Amino acid sequence: MDEHQQERDVVDGEVVDDTSTTALVVPAPSLPDPDYDESGVPGFDFVRDKIESRYTTSLGSTELAGLGTENTAEALDKKIADREQAGKDRLAEIRRSMLGE
Template sequence: MGDDPIEPQPDTGYDDAGVPTFESVREKIEDRIATSIGAQELDSETPEGRAVEQQFEDRQRAAADRVEQIRKSMREGEH
């Protein structure tokens, strides 16, 4: 009876007190980051994703143009 080897317990990701191990937390974070990056890549390849990206760029350009107009008008008012 005493010759039976003790089988290793599977790694549950938690210690005996029920606290998540560092490795399990790190794995979850890495999985979420990978999923997020993958979703962004897929989204940027869809027509809808490209349209949103184009809208953002258009707004950025419009904002930069407006700031430049304001700066010009302020310089003209100084003279």
């Protein structure tokens, strides 16, 4: 590059002092959480909502596990045993028919 080319590439700029803008920033006052009072004690509505949420979650997980009121573990075990016995009985019937009995 020649000296004349370098002079054309130079851009003049102005240095700006940014300390004046930082002085204008005012921090927002911290507001207390609406679910708690000033001393940090949770409100009645907050506690009730939390308990109801946990209760419905437990009901839902029980329902998803198939252990609701009509589907206890004992009832499911009995259904499985009955199904296995019915399968064994049907298999014995097929074998008897194949043997010509």
